[in-house]
Amino acid sequence: MNQLAEADNRICVMVGDIGAFGFRGFAEKFPGRFLNVGIREQSMVSFAAGLAIQGFKPAVHTITPFLIERAFEQIKVDFGYQKLGGCFVSVGSGFDYAALGCTHHSYSDIAMMRTIPGSHVFYPASPVELDAILKYCFSHSILSYIRIPARNSQAMIAKNLSWSLGDFYPIRHQENPDAILITSGGLVDTCVEALPYIHSGVNVSILHLPTLQPLNETKISQYLKSTHAHIFTIEDHSVRGGLADIIRDLILKNQIKTKSFQACGVESEFIRSYGNFQELCAHVGIDPKSIAEKINLLCINP
Amino acid sequence: MVYEAKEGHIPSAYSIVDIILSLYAARIENETKKASEKDIFALSKGHAGAALYAVLAYFKYLSKDELWDYCKTNSILGGHPDRCKVPGVVLSTGSLGHGIASAVGIAYANKLSKKDSRVFVLVGDGEMEEGSYWEAIMLAKDLELDNLSVICDYNRSQLKYSYHHNYVKAMSAHGWSACSVNGHDFKAMSELWKKQNHELQFILAETTKGYGVERMIAEGDNAWHRRTPTQLEYEEILEELSR
Numbered sequence: 001m002n003q004l005a006e007a008d009n010r011i012c013v014m015v016g017d018i019g020a021f022g023f024r025g026f027a028e029k030f031p032g033r034f035l036n037v038g039i040r041e042q043s044m045v046s047f048a049a050g051l052a053i054q055g056f057k058p059a060v061h062t063i064t065p066f067l068i069e070r071a072f073e074q075i076k077v078d079f080g081y082q083k084l085g086g087c088f089v090s091v092g093s094g095f096d097y098a099a100l101g102c103t104h105h106s107y108s109d110i111a112m113m114r115t116i117p118g119s120h121v122f123y124p125a126s127p128v129e130l131d132a133i134l135k136y137c138f139s140h141s142i143l144s145y146i147r148i149p150a151r152n153s154q155a156m157i158a159k160n161l162s163w164s165l166g167d168f169y170p171i172r173h174q175e176n177p178d179a180i181l182i183t184s185g186g187l188v189d190t191c192v193e194a195l196p197y198i199h200s201g202v203n204v205s206i207l208h209l210p211t212l213q214p215l216n217e218t219k220i221s222q223y224l225k226s227t228h229a230h231i232f233t234i235e236d237h238s239v240r241g242g243l244a245d246i247i248r249d250l251i252l253k254n255q256i257k258t259k260s261f262q263a264c265g266v267e268s269e270f271i272r273s274y275g276n277f278q279e280l281c282a283h284v285g286i287d288p289k290s291i292a293e294k295i296n297l298l299c300i301n302p
Numbered sequence: 303m304v305y306e307a308k309e310g311h312i313p314s315a316y317s318i319v320d321i322i323l324s325l326y327a328a329r330i331e332n333e334t335k336k337a338s339e340k341d342i343f344a345l346s347k348g349h350a351g352a353a354l355y356a357v358l359a360y361f362k363y364l365s366k367d368e369l370w371d372y373c374k375t376n377s378i379l380g381g382h383p384d385r386c387k388v389p390g391v392v393l394s395t396g397s398l399g400h401g402i403a404s405a406v407g408i409a410y411a412n413k414l415s416k417k418d419s420r421v422f423v424l425v426g427d428g429e430m431e432e433g434s435y436w437e438a439i440m441l442a443k444d445l446e447l448d449n450l451s452v453i454c455d456y457n458r459s460q461l462k463y464s465y466h467h468n469y470v471k472a473m474s475a476h477g478w479s480a481c482s483v484n485g486h487d488f489k490a491m492s493e494l495w496k497k498q499n500h501e502l503q504f505i506l507a508e509t510t511k512g513y514g515v516e517r518m519i520a521e522g523d524n525a526w527h528r529r530t531p532t533q534l535e536y537e538e539i540l541e542e543l544s545r
Contacts (some may be wrong), residue, residue: 012414031512032414038444043403043437051405053385053392054415073397074434078404085388 004138005030006140010055011130011138014048016041016062016159018091028239041071047268049059049078052086057138063097064090064106064147072112075143080116085141087134088113089148094236094266099274107266111241113145114213120144121213123185123240123275125153130209132163149186150277156188156208166216171206178226178299179261181291182247183207183234190233190281190288197292202299205229221254230298231258233266262294305351307373308530313512313523315353318424320486321507322357325422325453328495331361334339339419342408344393346401347426347455348382354391355379363390379425386390399432401425402452409450420499424453430469442502443477449501452478455485457511457524473504485509515539 005011012033013023018028019035029033036187037044041062048058060067067090068075079086091107097104099276113121120142130148137144148163161169171188171193181191181204191206198204207223211216224231231251244263251258260273264286273283281287304310311448323341331344335459345354351544363398364379366447380385392408395401405423412419429435442450454469473480479499483490485507494505511526512518517535518526 019424035445037441040434040437040441042434043398043441045407046400046403046434047407047438047441050404050409052407053404054408056411056414074400074403077394077397078400091429164529245511 001134002026002029003031004134007247008057008138009033010057011059012045012051012056013059013061014044015060016044016066016114016203018062021156031239042074043228044169045071045074046078048086049074049082049084051150052084053082054077057085057087059087059089059134060200061089063104064093064094064109065104067144068109068112069106075113079143080118080294083118085143087137087144087146091148093147093149095148095271096186097279100270101274102270104227105271107236107238108241109145109147110212110237110243111245114241114246118143119209119213121147122211123149124210125149125156125185125188126161127152127206129156129163131201136165139218146263147185151186151189153188153208155192163210166211166214166219168216169208169210171208172204174203174205176212177205177229179230179233179295180205180207180224180227180230181211181234182207182243184212184243187234187236187286190286191291194291196298197289199296199300204295209243215246215250217250219253221229221250221256221262224251224256224258224285225254228257230258230260230295232262232264232291232295234291236281236284236286237265239263239265239267260298264294303354303369303379305374305531306370306538309373310352310530311349311528312352312515312531313459313518313526314426314455314457315356316513316518317357317485317509317511318347318455319349319353320504320513321424321453321491321509322353323360324327324476324488324491326357326361326494328492329420333417339384339386339417341420341422342392342407344395344401344405344423344495345383345391346393346395346405346423347398347429348395348401350426350455351379351381354383355388356389359389360389364421379413398426398429399434402429402435403438403441403533405450405452406438406445406447409442409447410445412449413447417518420451422453424455427454427456427458427469430454431465431533439473439476439478447502448500451505453505453507455509456482456506458508458518459511459527470504470506478504480500480504480506482506482508486513514543516542
């Protein structure tokens with residue numbers, strides 16, 4: 001952010017009483033361009049729209065449910081409807097704050113943000129992707145939502161792939177795969193960790209989609225068209241309106257032949273259990289073992 | 303406008319039209335300021351947009367002919383103003399409690415850019431029930447802004463349904479400079495707008511919904527809030543207004 005703000009004096013950062021410590025260097029370097037607006041999410045978003053109207057480029061940051069779900073109407077009306085550029089960056093999506101309970105979970109943020117016309121939705125898995133996405137957002141006057149996961153993907157970091165809008169990343173590419181796992185952000189490594197539990201005769205590819213909207217549909221459908229595999233979507237989000245619906249729409253629209261389509265994510269429930277992220281993944285059925293079991297079941301005994 | 307469209311909030315528009323017209327005449331369209339530092343007016347209570355359109359037409363942002371297309375399919379003038387369509391409209395409003403916080407953002411942006419420009423934002427007394435209104439009021443104070451005036455259209459129509467609040471006292475308690483004015487006294491308001499103010503200012507404009515039309519005042523808000531007059535009523539209202 002410091003580099004971006006250095007290069008463009010219209011960039012401003014607003015936070016809702018989180019991350020002020022992490023931004024202290026930014027605040028000192030760019031006086032007035034960092035604001036801890038406080039616990040006022042709705043007016044923080046409308047306030048940021050006021051800055052955008054006057055030519056500034058606001059980034060607005062706080063915990064997912066309070067940024068996207070609480071202040072959704074402000075994002076929709078003050079940015080979407082008014083065609084203003086703004087970058088909304090959240091932490092604590094899905095059930096990253098596992099033990100804090102349902103008030104601090106958010107399984108609907110991607111679905112909600114996708115419904116705003118013109119919005120861009122991102123779920124990166126590594127700091128390199130995040131930097132590239134932020135750079136893209138600030139150099140285009142767009143309404144964007146970036147969901148930052150609590151864990152960086154070591155697999156994605158090791159790949160060192162350069163990011164481009166709408167593209168997918170083959171974390172693992174197999175010729176003639178039996179199953180393709182499509183995931184993004186915080187669950188990339190979970191999919192990689194499922195591999196040791198998958199039967200040795202089953203070929204599995206893993207794709208990471210850091211851009212959930214807009215997609216490079218042509219490229220993704222070309223990749224999937226040649227495979228005729230079982231397609232799995234793995235997400236720490238509701239299976240309604242998120243990655244599952246995005247990929248299902250793409251498959252139907254492009255008449256992609258698949259052996260089956262399996263949506264793995266949060267079904268219609270509040271996750272009332274506590275514990276850590278991995279434990280809640282197991283509860284939902286998106287931990288490495290559960291993912292592997294589903295794949296083995298379909299691919300070994302078709 | 304509203305009679306042609308069979309849609310709109312006439313009493314709300316008559317409640318604020320004197321405020322907006324006097325403000326534009328005394329301040330916004332004041333030609334002594336350079337264009338980049340022009341003072342800014344934002345209508346947070348978007349449902350009274352018809353009054354803003356009339357004033358914008360008076361100051362040639364719109365042609366008067368365009369007013370007759372109000373709320374028609376291809377018109378740029380909707381029931382609530384859209385900044386992407388209407389020249390001179392700063393904020394697209396309609397959902398209450400948004401415009402006030404965006405006005406705080408505009409005032410802050412002007413400070414960052416070192417622009418000598420004051421922001422005037424008009425809210426409704428009903429709108430002040432929104433939680434986001436009070437978030438914005440506290441935020442403006444925390445940011446130590448001195449280039450923002452909030453004008454409240456105090457027509458008390460909403461207060462029938464809620465407790466009576468002393469908004470001047472409440473805003474003073476939040477650290478704003480607060481006063482009241484007769485929202486239909488053109489001269490008093492013009493003098494107020496012309497004063498160079500360097501503080502957070504709250505102005506309670508005491509107004510009457512449907513001001514200028516006896517039947518709207520007498521028959522009240524339940525009857526007229528979103529009603530279109532019949533042809534006979536329309537002719538009688540025009541005659542009454544031209545007196």
